Amino acid sequence: MSPTHQPALGMILKGYPRISETFISNEIRLLEKLGFRIHLFSMRQPRESFTHDSVKEIQATVDYLPETLLKPLPRLLYHNIRLAAERPGPYGAALKIAWRRYMRTRKSATIKHLLQAGYLVQHVLPSRRVTHLHAHFAHSPTSVAMFTSRLTGLPFSFTAHAKDIYTSDPRQIREKIALARFVVTCTEHNRRHLQAISDGHSTPIHRNYHGIDTRLFSTETEELRVPAQPYHILTVARLTAKKGLPTIYKALRILHERGIAFEHTHIGGGEDREQITNLINDLNLGTVARLLGTQPHAVVSEHYRRADLFVLGCEIAPNGDRDGIPNVLMESMAMGLPVVATDISGIPELVDHERTGLLAPPGHPEKLVESMLRMLTDMDLRKRVIAAGKRRVKREFDNRQLIQELAEVYRQEGIGPRK
Numbered sequence: 001m002s003p004t005h006q007p008a009l010g011m012i013l014k015g016y017p018r019i020s021e022t023f024i025s026n027e028i029r030l031l032e033k034l035g036f037r038i039h040l041f042s043m044r045q046p047r048e049s050f051t052h053d054s055v056k057e058i059q060a061t062v063d064y065l066p067e068t069l070l071k072p073l074p075r076l077l078y079h080n081i082r083l084a085a086e087r088p089g090p091y092g093a094a095l096k097i098a099w100r101r102y103m104r105t106r107k108s109a110t111i112k113h114l115l116q117a118g119y120l121v122q123h124v125l126p127s128r129r130v131t132h133l134h135a136h137f138a139h140s141p142t143s144v145a146m147f148t149s150r151l152t153g154l155p156f157s158f159t160a161h162a163k164d165i166y167t168s169d170p171r172q173i174r175e176k177i178a179l180a181r182f183v184v185t186c187t188e189h190n191r192r193h194l195q196a197i198s199d200g201h202s203t204p205i206h207r208n209y210h211g212i213d214t215r216l217f218s219t220e221t222e223e224l225r226v227p228a229q230p231y232h233i234l235t236v237a238r239l240t241a242k243k244g245l246p247t248i249y250k251a252l253r254i255l256h257e258r259g260i261a262f263e264h265t266h267i268g269g270g271e272d273r274e275q276i277t278n279l280i281n282d283l284n285l286g287t288v289a290r291l292l293g294t295q296p297h298a299v300v301s302e303h304y305r306r307a308d309l310f311v312l313g314c315e316i317a318p319n320g321d322r323d324g325i326p327n328v329l330m331e332s333m334a335m336g337l338p339v340v341a342t343d344i345s346g347i348p349e350l351v352d353h354e355r356t357g358l359l360a361p362p363g364h365p366e367k368l369v370e371s372m373l374r375m376l377t378d379m380d381l382r383k384r385v386i387a388a389g390k391r392r393v394k395r396e397f398d399n400r401q402l403i404q405e406l407a408e409v410y411r412q413e414g415i416g417p418r419k
Contacts, residue, residue, distance in 0.1 A: 008039040009415060010130035012141040012148075015044035016062055017055045019294055020238060020268075023186075023210035023327055024136050025055050030403040032059055035417035036410070039128050041065060041120060043140060048294065054213075063124050065144070069112045080118035087151065091118070094150040097175075101143075105169055113140060117147035130154065132181075132415045138164040142176050155181040155413075159208075162345070163242070163321040165190055170197045177203050181413055184208050184406065187324045187346025208406045211399030212327055217301065217334035224383050227308035227376050230261035230288075234307035234337070236300060236328040239270030239291075242321045244313030244342060246279055250365035251311075251372060253283045260373075262288060265303060269294040304335040309375055312341045315362035325350050330397050333357070333389035338382055340371045350397065354381070356389040 009031075017025055028038055038060040044067050066072035084091040098114045125148075133148055135141035138160035149156040157180050165173065165185070177183055177198045183205045185191050191207040198205070233252070237243040245266070252264055266276075266289070273291065280289050292299075304310075310332035314323045325346040332339050333356065341351050343359040351357035358371040375382060410416045 006037045006129070007131040008037045008129050009410070010039050010041060010125075010128065010133045010154075011060075012041045012133060012135040012145045013043065014137055014141050015047060016040055016042040017046055017048075017051045019048045019051065021136075022054065025051075025058060026213065026399055027210075027403065027406070028060060029054055029058050030399060031407060031410075031416070034403065034407050036407070039063070039130060041124070041144075043067065043116065043144065053297065063120075063128075065116045065120060065124075069108070069115070076115040076119050079122040080115055083118045083122040083151065086122075090151050090153070094118075094147050097150060098147065101172060101175070104171055109140065110143070113143035114147050117144050117151060120144065120148055121151045125152065132156070132410075132413070134158065137161055138173055138176065139168050142180075146176055146179055149179070157182045157184070157413075159184040159186070160190060160194060161186055162190070162324045165193065166316075166320040166322055173197060174199055174201070177201055177205070182206065182409065184409065185324075186210050188349055189346040190324060206409050208409070209325065209397055209402050210327055211397040211402040212330045212334065212393070213400065214334050214394055214398045216297070217304070217331045219305070219336040224379070224386065225308075226379065230263050231309065231376055232307045233262055233264045233309045233311055233372070234267075234303050234332075235264070235311055236267045236303075236331075237312060237326070238268050239266075239272040239276050240321075241272065241317035241319075242314060242323055244315040244362055245272070245276055247313040247315065247342075247363055247365050247368055248311055249276070249279055249283055249285060249289065251313075251369040252285055252289060254365060254369045255372070256285065256288065264289045265292060265307070266290070267292045267295050267300055267303060300331075301335070304332060304337050307337055309372060310337050310339045311368070311372055312339070313362065313368060314342050314344055314347060316344065323347070329357075330393050334393045336386050336390060338375050338385050338389065340368065340375055342368075350392065352388075352392070355385070356392045357385055 040060050040062040042062055042064050098110050102110045133145045133154055133156040135145035135158040142158040145156040174197055178201045180203055188207050191205055194205050316322045322345050329339050339357040341347050342362040344362050353359040360367040360371045
């Protein structure tokens, strides 16, 4: 059977491709290398003008769904009315679920997701040979997958990550878990949380770390570099509340007040750029802190090589949003760059305090700065942490090993090629 005629795993994504979601593109690329045929359904167009080189290796074709409700409404209604006429029973069942979910939250997004699913089923799916649907993120993409499943009878599953878990109504997620064939999530912390809110449903919930390609993040020498002032401190993170950037800059201000010379570089874009820029100015850090915005992999890797310390201040945002295990921590550790982070969510599953890095409580700049200084000046600690961090990432977070575990989850459900 030619590749284009093989059954396909249909993946529903919030947007594709996205610079900040390399863990998804890497998963797609690696599954393809194992022989999976994948077709992508994206709910949004790309938001960046460039992509990582790894995306260019992906063979999967992409269909983009209508993004909004109002402008494409005639097109959405046309295909949904046709579908309702063709399949009145399944469409009625999907409508019943949509109404129940809408009455819980009173959010119009539920209606949009049903209409997007109807459009997908009536207009896009017939020629795609999709036999299973898998959504990344437990909110919007999984809603579309769930409705598509109700309309077609195709089984669906989903991967839950971070914000999608903790900012969603638990009742909505519980219903999705109950209807799904299986669920995947990227940390043990998340798995236990989902298990707790599943209300005893028998749906399997698997932990599968994202991991990184350790071949792309390695050092040419094992020689321990002794940091010297001005220290080079690096943060790679989206400019958003859950990353705890104000805590980092307040810690940097303490360093500055103690007369310690340093340069801090931040890489990443996000909605809080103006707020963070104002904070840097208010703290008089403009001469020692710079914001580079979103950068490609090669640029980020070069900053890993030049830095003395990687720091991340993750915390729980006011809306409940939080990280799982940021991939940038794995990348730093694999590069031999020691990390200081906060002890929330799944981060301690990677950063073992005083063994593979240092942890501080979130929202406490004075605690964060003490950990930063220890890592910059205690050479015994630094040597031990760097070596152990490299071993931890290589042993437990290499995505070439982790993808085998995920592929086996699919194979157990009869999805994808057999070994």
